[in-house]
Amino acid sequence: MVIQKEKKSCGQVVEEWKEFVWNPRTHQFMGRTGTSWAFILLFYLVFYGFLTAMFSLTMWVMLQTVSDHTPKYQDRLATPGLMIRPKTENLDVIVNVSDTESWDQHVQKLNKFLDPYNDSIQAQKNDVCRPGRYYEQPDNGVLNYPKRACQFNRTQLGNCSGIGDPTHYGYSTGQPCVFIKMNRVINFYAGANQSMNVTCVGKKPHHHKNKGKLIPEDGRDEDAENLGHFVMFPANGNIDLMYFPYYGKKFHVNYTQPLVAVKFMNVTPNVEVNVECRINAANIATDDERDKFAGRVAFKLRINKT
């Protein structure tokens, strides 16, 4: 037997809809009478009010387990990452020497970034610490804060300090400064009491395809050759132990992150150069397969000269 499907005309459908929206016989709006709507709205008001309260309560209880000063767990941050300044969209520093616009934004960013490092501000806010030693400020049972921070003076960055620098960190002359910084991790004793420094090489970044295989020698050489000679500030790219440990934003109010500036003196112009900088520290592994920024940072450098 053929299923007799009632074919409804368009008019009927509209009629049915009209009746659904407002049924004059039963005084139902969208299938419910006024009282029914009132009931249902009241119910949901109460119900969702209760749920909100319940959720807020459990969230509040949860937040009680979290300290405002130090995180409960830090297992994910065993190895601090490295990062560069100026911060760019794709981790590439492209400088068109002749085109002021191209590097001016980098310069603006760097100026802003380095402002807190001005010697005057440092002297005013931070301590002069003994180099080569951790600057520990234990609580000893009583909270002792704000913690003091050690001075990192802008002048320590030498030619890259940008103070009275007509070359704008070298960007106007095609000898740009790139600043390396290590991610802050609370209570991390970087270097394990031994000195540490940052080194940079020209090197193609790892690709998954090359996993386990040696990078072709010529590829590495090419980048290394193109990179040319560079200078580091402070000398050797040293990072002093006195800037550690970090006690967190709330405790360590004026903490100044140590920096290493790298000034690339004669990068082969008009080619893209891959640079990798890594930190050499006893307790920072830099060979994490998955995390490409654990203890190292890779970026691209391109100086366009006409």
Add this chain to the structure above:
Amino acid sequence: MVGGFSILLWVGAFLCWIAYGIQYSSDKSASLNNVYLGSVLVLVVILTGVFAYYQEAKSTNIMSSFNNMIPQQAVVIRDSEKKTIPAEQLVVGDIVEVKGGDQIPADVRVLSSQGCRVDNSSLTGESEPQPRSSEFTHENPLETKNICFYSTTCLEGTVTGMVINTGDRTIIGHIASLASGVGNEKTPIAIEIEHFVHIVAGVAVSIGILFFIIAVSLKYRVLDSVIFLIGIIVANVPEGLLGTVTVTLSLTAKRMAKKNCLVKNLEAVETLGSTSIICSDKTGTLTQNRMTVAHLWFDNQIFVADTSEDHSNQVFDQSSSTWASLSKIITLCNRAEFKPGQENVPIMKKAVIGDASEAALLKFSEVILGDVMEIRKRNRKVVEIPFNSTNKFQLSIHETDDPHDKRFLMVMKGAPERILEKCSTIMINGEEHPLDESTAKTFHTAYMELGGLGERVLGFCHLYLPADEFPETYSFDIDAMNFPTSNLCFVGLLSMIDPPRSTVPDAVTKCRSAGIKVIMVTGDHPITAKAIAKSVGIISANSETVEDIAHRLNIPVEQVNQRDAKATVVTGMELNDMSLEQLDEILANYQEIVFARTSPQQKLIIVEGCQRQDAVVAVTGDGVNDSPALKKADIGIAMGIAGSDAAKNAADMVLLDDNFASIVTGVEEGRLIFDNLKKTIAYTLTKNIAELCPFLIYIIAGLPLPIGTITILFIDLGTDIIPSIALAYEKAESDIMNRKPRHKKKDRLVNKQLAVYSYLHIGLMQALGAFLVYFTVYAQEGFLPHTLINLRVEWENDNVNDLEDHYGQEWTRYQREYLEWTGYTAFFVGILVQQIADLIIRKTRRNSIFQQGLFRNKVIWVGIASQIIIGLILSYGLGSVTALSFTMLRAQYWFVAVPHAILIWVYDEVRKLFIRLYPGSWWDKNMYY
């Protein structure tokens, strides 16, 4: 079922691939998650399809097909020669010869026959062998005696005939094409599933579009918004449900097979549950399909014999010497014998050579007197006249077992009125009394009474032949009839019936209380049909037919108010003269209906009539002729023992024991599965919200994504599968056989209340609980909730490797990603923990969990254990496989959502409490699903 649901999944899969395509075109390194998701969806569709196919193939294989009925060879006279050719080479006009035991090779017009009898049961349902001769007796080809039908069997004799129809043009071929012509309509459960898909798709698409608009107005790129839209739609597809429904149905099918209902079509499992009218055969289904002695009349008294299946309890008075004589006649005047080699078979189950009433008498005497063959041996048979339709009696002469009594004993049985004619005396209390007017009257009263019960009545009489006239050496000649056949001594009456199965009255009562109308459709005589209907309760004890009322009030039938009668017996003849409207009127107005003397074709008309009443109709049948009705019915039930292959082919279900009571158990299972499917779907739908909310929050508030698509798949196809199947094992909450059958159009599988309660109540609570776990993980790692808002863009930027958290620590992208996976795992565990609570609350819809018993359904606990174990394996076993985005989760995070889980349980108990306290209230209407 497969149609609507798989289409949803297919659409989901294609959307996934399209999403990937869009992503890929804008970013070559786009994540492959969407491709995986799409492939898994397709895999799910294919696997469930294969599974369902396998299930059905398994049960269909048990059925043989029409092919088995085709006779292989036929003897044909061509060119004046007898040839044996394959039956399919026969043409109209061929002269064929068929002998006993052969199948008829085509429709054949009989030219000549010798004692030919055919078994037409597969065609017409008549189980009595039908004589065939060249005589034309009826206009209707099915009734006339001179046509043998294709595929029926010639039992004895030989017949020569001319082929008049072959192949599809035969009567049976016609029926076969009729059966296949009856459209396969959608089963109720398929309609329900389709409705459910509409709801799910509706929710998915409307939420999707809503958030597409929101995303666009939040200034997301249109491309991203489209991907969000697709994501939302896909998140709403319950991937595991299709498989779960199939498994649940096949589990029930298995359970029903144990109870002798073999389900061919999985969806029929539920159809049986929504049945509102059962059209049942009488013979074999309601009755034992075995003539049995029901009443005896001797000494002017009616005695009742035990007609139960084992005959064990014969309580009538056996002390009278009339009984001794009667029992002797019953034993001796009987040609039936047990088939050899059945020593260990209970008497009632032994196979007998001989016709149905003789077999009944044989078993009856064997049960009461012991070894009948031994008694017959002691009373050697001298001569006998077998029963024939002109004599209407059977006679035999025996030597007696008393060595001093040299007389011969003549015993006779037959149609009571013929037997009485031959008698001049009647035995009362062992003594012969002359047969006078008054005794003849008591005889007639008894005869009428037994006949009125729809029973087949036989009279018994005997005569001791005087020894002087008939010495030991006397030679009896049955042709010359050189012995007296009148002035015998009437001993008693015995009536037989095919008694109802003992379980049937209960089953009918159950149907009654379950709101199912039972209609009897039989080819039998109306009186017999009515008697059986009364004895099994299809016509209840206190209801009357129009004729009954007329009889009681002593007025003509026409004067009786039709409305006073609750029951009616309609014969096939009456049905023929009825218009469809009149039939509808009868079906609508009478509660108790018996159709008698109906042909199998009329069954189809009755079924269609019932369906016009919007009823879900179950029909039983066994003959080939029933197959159109079986096909047409919402659920066709074929008889496993008596049924023909064609009937089994057309049916959705096969009753292995031919017992009506099995249908009722089937109904019970079907209703239970409907309830349990409701619970399963409610359980499955709930977590959809918990899986969807993260995505919405991600779009609106810009949190790092709380749960990934792969993780969602692990819930939908991993942890949730066994628990949702476990709900199929849930016992009924209350007596499901005490409520009306569900209304096809009103009582939906997935109704508004179910969707609202699952999505907006429990689902939302679950989402909150899972978010709590998520926020806890992030907060304890350094990202407090407020820092997460609008963090999305930076969080996902591969080139930001010094993202600051609440404490001033800086995170690389990979460190964040790992935290994000931990968040996925946390959200997953949050949903998992609350799904355990959800599973427990879904055990009941109305009763408290404690009324239902927390531990009665052990499979639920297997389900919970499976959830936890799969969760543990994913988190700890595969924690290092980052492709799956699972990480090792700290043990305490498993307990964060527990308060929310408990809240879910408590809330649902409160809901159920109010439903039980205030039935019919606003709460009940809005909260009961």
